[in-house]
Amino acid sequence: MSEGKVKSRRRLRVCLAVVIGVFGVFGIRLFQIQGLDASAYAAMAVEAGTAKSTVPAPRGAILDRNGVELASSVDGLTLTADPKMTAAVAPQIARILRQKLGSRIDYFDMIDKLRTPDSRFVYLVRDVPAWTANKALKAISDAKLTGVFSEKETLRTYPGGKLAANLLGYINGAGKGVAGVEQKYDKTLTGTDGSSTYEVSPTGQRIPMADSTVTEMVPGGSVKTTIDRDLQWYADQRLADAVRESSSDFGLAITMDTKTCQIVQMSQAPTFDADTGTGMVDSNTVSRGVQNVYEPGSTMKTITMAALADQGKVASDTPIVVPSGMTIDKFPIGDYWEHGTLHLTAAGVIAKSSNLGTIVAAQQMSNQTMYDYFRRFGFGQMSGVNLPGESDGILKNGKDWTKANHATISFGQGISVTAMQMVRAVGAIANAGKMCEPSVVSSAGGADGEKAEIPSKPGKRVVSKDAAATVTRMMEAVTAPDGTAPAASIKGYRVAGKTGTAWRVDPATGRYIRGQNTVSFMGFAPADNPRFLTYIVLDKPYSNAGGGSTAAPVFHDIMSMALERFGVAPSGAKNPKVDQTW
Amino acid sequence: MSGQIASAAASFQRMAANPGLLPETAKSAGMRLVRPVRSRARKAPFVVVILTVLSIGLVGLIVMSTILQAQSFEAEALNRRAAVLDTQQQALAREVDQLQSPANVARRAIQFGMVPNTNPAFLRLADGKVLGKPEAAKPGSSNIRSVTP
Numbered sequence: 001m002s003e004g005k006v007k008s009r010r011r012l013r014v015c016l017a018v019v020i021g022v023f024g025v026f027g028i029r030l031f032q033i034q035g036l037d038a039s040a041y042a043a044m045a046v047e048a049g050t051a052k053s054t055v056p057a058p059r060g061a062i063l064d065r066n067g068v069e070l071a072s073s074v075d076g077l078t079l080t081a082d083p084k085m086t087a088a089v090a091p092q093i094a095r096i097l098r099q100k101l102g103s104r105i106d107y108f109d110m111i112d113k114l115r116t117p118d119s120r121f122v123y124l125v126r127d128v129p130a131w132t133a134n135k136a137l138k139a140i141s142d143a144k145l146t147g148v149f150s151e152k153e154t155l156r157t158y159p160g161g162k163l164a165a166n167l168l169g170y171i172n173g174a175g176k177g178v179a180g181v182e183q184k185y186d187k188t189l190t191g192t193d194g195s196s197t198y199e200v201s202p203t204g205q206r207i208p209m210a211d212s213t214v215t216e217m218v219p220g221g222s223v224k225t226t227i228d229r230d231l232q233w234y235a236d237q238r239l240a241d242a243v244r245e246s247s248s249d250f251g252l253a254i255t256m257d258t259k260t261c262q263i264v265q266m267s268q269a270p271t272f273d274a275d276t277g278t279g280m281v282d283s284n285t286v287s288r289g290v291q292n293v294y295e296p297g298s299t300m301k302t303i304t305m306a307a308l309a310d311q312g313k314v315a316s317d318t319p320i321v322v323p324s325g326m327t328i329d330k331f332p333i334g335d336y337w338e339h340g341t342l343h344l345t346a347a348g349v350i351a352k353s354s355n356l357g358t359i360v361a362a363q364q365m366s367n368q369t370m371y372d373y374f375r376r377f378g379f380g381q382m383s384g385v386n387l388p389g390e391s392d393g394i395l396k397n398g399k400d401w402t403k404a405n406h407a408t409i410s411f412g413q414g415i416s417v418t419a420m421q422m423v424r425a426v427g428a429i430a431n432a433g434k435m436c437e438p439s440v441v442s443s444a445g446g447a448d449g450e451k452a453e454i455p456s457k458p459g460k461r462v463v464s465k466d467a468a469a470t471v472t473r474m475m476e477a478v479t480a481p482d483g484t485a486p487a488a489s490i491k492g493y494r495v496a497g498k499t500g501t502a503w504r505v506d507p508a509t510g511r512y513i514r515g516q517n518t519v520s521f522m523g524f525a526p527a528d529n530p531r532f533l534t535y536i537v538l539d540k541p542y543s544n545a546g547g548g549s550t551a552a553p554v555f556h557d558i559m560s561m562a563l564e565r566f567g568v569a570p571s572g573a574k575n576p577k578v579d580q581t582w
Numbered sequence: 583m584s585g586q587i588a589s590a591a592a593s594f595q596r597m598a599a600n601p602g603l604l605p606e607t608a609k610s611a612g613m614r615l616v617r618p619v620r621s622r623a624r625k626a627p628f629v630v631v632i633l634t635v636l637s638i639g640l641v642g643l644i645v646m647s648t649i650l651q652a653q654s655f656e657a658e659a660l661n662r663r664a665a666v667l668d669t670q671q672q673a674l675a676r677e678v679d680q681l682q683s684p685a686n687v688a689r690r691a692i693q694f695g696m697v698p699n700t701n702p703a704f705l706r707l708a709d710g711k712v713l714g715k716p717e718a719a720k721p722g723s724s725n726i727r728s729v730t731p
Contacts, residue, residue: 131673233684492714564702
C-alpha cells in the first residue's frame, strides 16, 4: 500500500469520527428535547409565540316587573402602575387621577402608591367604569406621562342607587352575590368567562391565518323580579321620610299583590347604596323584612279573630264584655287607654284594639287549637319567599304555653315574627282564606330573564271564606272615623286594616323595655275585592308614636300609589256600618 | 460469418482498452459515429412556465400577506374604535338611566311645583263615569316634599 493511500484512509476515519461525534451530540440533544423534556419545551415554544386573553362574561341583570334594569353590568377597568416609572412624576399623575375620577381618589394615598419602593406593580384604583377610567388614561397619555396601565373587568352597577337595595343585595370583591337576589340567584346571574388564544409575532402583532382558539364567553342570565320600580322608589322615599320624622331606628314597608302573592315593593330605611358603596354597614345591609324578628303586637289580633271566626266562635257583632283589667299568672294586662267594663262587639275589639277584649274572645279556644291555627298561618316557619338568611321567627310549642302565653300571643306579644310572615298570614285573610307563599322573582335566565318561569305554589286554605270575610269587616272598622286609624282610609275605597303598637324586647335581657315600641300598620284594599296588602313597621319611634298616628299615614300613601299605578279602580261600594258596642 | 463477429468483438475489446485505436478499428468493424440523440422538447418554455408559476405564487403570497397584515392593523383599529364606542354607549345609557330614574323625575317635578297625588281616582272611558273621589293634590298636603338623594 502506498503512503498516500494510508494517509487518506486515516483522514477519512478521523472525519467519520468527527461526524459521528457531532451527530451523536445532536442525537443526545434531540433525545433530551423530544424524549425527556418534551412537554416543557413545547409549552415554552407555545408560550413564546402565542398570546392569551380572557374575555370576562358580564353578570346578568336584575330587572323589575316591567323589564327595567335594577342592577346591571358594565365594562370596568382597574388602574395599575409601575412605580419605577411613575415615582418621579407621581404628583402630576395623582392630580390628573383626582381630577378625572373624583372623590374615589385620595391624592396623598395615590402619591404613596405611585412611589411604592422596590416594586414594579401596584393597584391604583379598582372598579372604575370604563368611560371614566379611559378619560383619565387619555389625560395621562396626553400629558406625556407613562407607567399607568389598566386591566379589564366587569362592573356591577345599580342605576337606582338605594332603590330596593336590601332586596337586590350586593356582590363582593370576587363578583359573587352575598345578599338578597344577588346571592339567591348567583348561579343564574354568573356567566362563564371566555378566552382566546392566538399566535403573535415577536412584536406582539397577531399573525393572520395562524392557529387561534376562541372559547366564546357566555353572559350571565337575567333575573326578573316582581318589583315595580316606580312604586318601590315612592315607598323607599316615603318610608325614609317617616323614619326620619318619627326618629325610628328602622322602618319597613312591604306591598304584596294578594291575588298572586307577588311582592311589588319591599322597602327598608335606613338602607345602603351598593352603587356608590355608601352605608355598607351590617345594620343597613341586613334584609330586615325577612331576617329581623320582632313582636308584632296588635296586628296579630286579626289572626286570633280569624281562628275564632273559622271555628264559628266569633262574628263581627259578637258581644264581648271587656273588663277594666286582668292579671294572668301575676302578670297585669291592660289596654292602652284606661276604661271601666266595656261592652264591645268583636269588631269593636279590633277597631279599638283592645287587648283585654281579644283575650276574652281567645279564651274560647284551647292552647293546642290556637297553636295549630298559628302554625297554619305560617308562624314559626319560613315564609317561602326564597331570600337568603330568612328567619323562622319564634312560636313556642302549644304544649308548653302558660296561661299568660295564651293571653299575650292572642294580641301579638310573646311571639316573634318576620314582617314577611305577617304579610303572608294576613294575605290569607285578604285572599278569602287561602294562603300562598310570597315571591319576589317571577322568572330567571336568558337575556330578558324570561327563560324559566319560577312557578308559584298554589295557595292552601287556612280559614273559611266566611271567616276571612268576617275579619275583613272587623278590619274595615279600624279605618272608620271612629276606629284607631282613620288616617289609613283612602277616599273612595274600602280599606281594611289593623294597627299595632308592640312593646319592644331588649335583645340583651329578653325583657320588655318601658317606653320603647314597634309600631305598625297592616292593611289591604279594596276591602270588597282585595288586590294589595301593605305592611308598615317602624321600630322604636319617639315614645308616644302609635300605629294609627305614625304608620297609618305611610300606609295610606303607599297603598294609594299602588292602587293608582296598577289601575285598581274603587267599586264604589259604601263602607259597611259595623256596630262597635252593644 | 462467425469469424467476422468474433474479430469485431475482439477489435471492440481492443478499442475499449485503447480508445486511440477507435476510428480505424471501428470502421473496420463496420461501425460509424452517430450524432448524439437530442430531445425534441425545448428547455426554455418549460423554465419560463415554472419560473412564472413560482413568481406568481411568490408575489401572490407577498401581496396576500401584506393585505392581510394591513387588514389586521385595520381590524385592530376598528376593534379599538368599537370598544371606545361601546364604553361611550354604556356611559350614555347610564346617563339616560339616571335622568329617567324615578328619583330624578320626582326631583324635577317637585322643582316645577308639582305634587304627587295620593287620592287615586279613575275615569272610565266607556261611560265617562268617574270612579273614586277625585281631589286636587295641594302643595304641602303631599308627603314627599323633597327627594333624598
